[in-house]
Amino acid sequence: MAWFLGLGVTGAVLLMLSLVLDGVLDGLLDGLLSLPVVAGFVSMSGFSGAIALGTTGWGVAGAVLAGVPAGAVTGWFAYRLGRALTGDRSGAAPRDDDLIGASGSVVTAIPADGYGEVLVRLAGQPVKLAARSPVPVARGTEVWVSEALSATAVSVRLVER
Structure with a gap:
């Protein structure tokens, strides 16, 4: 035994x-x-x-x-x-297109002809990205992502309420 x-x-x-x-x-x-x-x-x-x-x-x-x-x-x-x-593959990594429609706030003012920075939440995590806008946007303004320009840059628009 x-x-x-x-x-x-x-x-x-x-x-x-x-x-x-x-x-x-x-x-x-x-x-x-x-x-x-x-x-x-x-x-x-x-x-x-x-x-x-x-x-x-x-x-x-x-x-x-x-x-x-x-x-x-x-x-x-x-x-x-x-x-x-x-073997669980259900948790796929987020893609650039997943940013579209995400809300965030401007952390560095966005000039009309250049880039600023926004903080958005992607898959529950805060992500800071370079951002462009057709109009100047002040720091602290709430914005929505309208287009993913690259993996680190987005185009945003103002949130209209």
């Missing part, structure tokens, strides 16, 4: 190490063999084998036959969970 408990504890230690050594072994076998998957397999095989050995009269062979499938199932769940967490 000590061997099975040793495997279980080793798997638990590997799982803790996977928090520190994040990404180790992740590239092997297209992500199938990662440290959390190995840790799940080893620990569940060991602990299930120890439980089977201690509660039944199956002997070591029966404990191995009970522990290995339990470890395989746990490793498979760890693999699927890891793929689900790392």
Whole structure:
């Protein structure tokens, strides 16, 4: 039984190490063999084998036959969970076009023939951008983004109320 408990504890230690050594072994076998998957397999095989050995009269062979499938199932769940967490692509990065219609305020006055600066919120984060306007705009004025000129520059218009 000590061997099975040793495997279980080793798997638990590997799982803790996977928090520190994040990404180790992740590239092997297209992500199938990662440290959390190995840790799940080893620990569940060991602990299930120890439980089977201690509660039944199956002997070591029966404990191995009970522990290995339990470890395989746990490793498979760890693999699927890891793929689900790392494969989520729903949080796409904001694009320049996402700025259009955003409100903000002028932090550096915008002259009629040049650039000033505005502070807008993009995806909940404040972003300071260079800004142009067809009319001069004073500092502190509320504006809307009417066009994205580049990744760092926008065209704005006054908010009409």
